[in-house]
Amino acid sequence: MSTEIQFDLDRPWQVDPRVSMRPEPFGALLYHFGTRRLSFLKNQRVLAVVRALGDHPSARAACTAAGVTEAELPAYRRALAALAESSMISERTVV
């Protein structure tokens, strides 16, 4: 596995349409019906980010909207990269 994180914060992203997301006290559970894989969101803030993805022109804007600070951004970028790698989120085509 490459240590280089491949995730473009400045592109528009969305939760994959085949993903079901269920809030839990610790964050959320995600299930992808296409890959049949399960993932977790480990806190409420990352859940807020993921929920905001579809409404913002970039992942960076979604992070800002969810209250993620500049200092926290690298950690959220890593979390989003992991979600992208498992196809839970995908790049959105802007119309």
Place this chain on the structure above:
Amino acid sequence: MTLTSDAGARSAPGRLTDLFQLGLDAPICLTWELTYACNLSCVHCLSSSGRRDPAELTTDECKQVIDTLERMQVFYVNIGGGEPTVRPDFWELVDYATAHHVGVKFSTNGVKITPAVAARLAASDYVDVQISLDGATAEVNDAVRGAGSYATAMRAMSNLSEAGFRGFKLSVVMTRQNIPQLNAFKSIADRFGAQLRLTRLRPSGRGADVWHDLHPTAEQQRELYEWLVAHGEQVLTGDSFFHLSAYGSALPGLNLCGAGRVVCLIDPVGDVYACPFAIHENFLAGNVRLAGGFESVWRTSSLFASLRAPDTGGACRSCGFYDSCRGGCMAAKFFTGLPLDGPDPECVQGYGEQALAAVSAAAPKPSVDHSHRKVPVTIGRRRPPDRDCDENPLAGFAAQ
């Protein structure tokens, strides 16, 4: 047990596993046995299936359960039985579930997986299929699952493969007889574009009667563990083998008993048990037909509340491996007569064997048994005499 590693759950760092340990607002997935009816009589059937129960949930009652699961956002159900596809309303219920955002994975011996059915299944993202096979050869499989069952399963997998269904599951219960066939099972799965799923033999249902002859030896457990480590996430285990984690590093999955915490069982008559391997009144949490339905059982059952309480570890607490194996499988202990707060009967440190040797009372029996009757019903099946008035018991046998 948990089924969550089938969904590819990653081992989470301590805190999240602890939260799972305390239970979730709804199961991640649950096992739903739709009928006790089965065309086979596998010797190790965990639900002692065979004959339909007259009190099984009706089509409408099943749909109400699905409505509840949708409301609770249960991602998918593992449908089993018995042989679920022999229910006349099986496909109607599958369609109803997927239309209501409840994914379906169903286990079958393959009897109804015709080319037409396979094509239909291949077209859906929301339905997954698991074909049961317990031997990589007809000889090993049919000794456990019955004559012809190997051919049935192979035909079903061939149909799924030809229909373009990729990644369906080939599900194997590991036994003393088939552990030498691990690589052969992998080859079969690869040949059909399937994913191999290995699960643990439990002494549940009729499995209690054969467990001593069928469960893997200590050497075989080690072999299985090494094999699983080598194959990693390519092979699913339903988190079956977390007791093997005491050999060293943890296997992929949550590695915790999910009974009542992240999984449970709804049986054909609507009874809710803590886990599919624990069909016994001691693990009965309620019934979906009662007021409040499944949601109320999951959220308010006192049995489930006790299962979600932190483990004390009991007799295992002083063992240095307790953090990895967590005392093993509740059902395996219960149906071999061992105390629930002690070692698993297949404890890799050998404490289970010592404990088994000390068991004096008979192990508990399952509360329900729908096995086919031992003496086959012959009414209406009597063959006519070969010739009129020829009732000699040796009629039809050629002289040797």
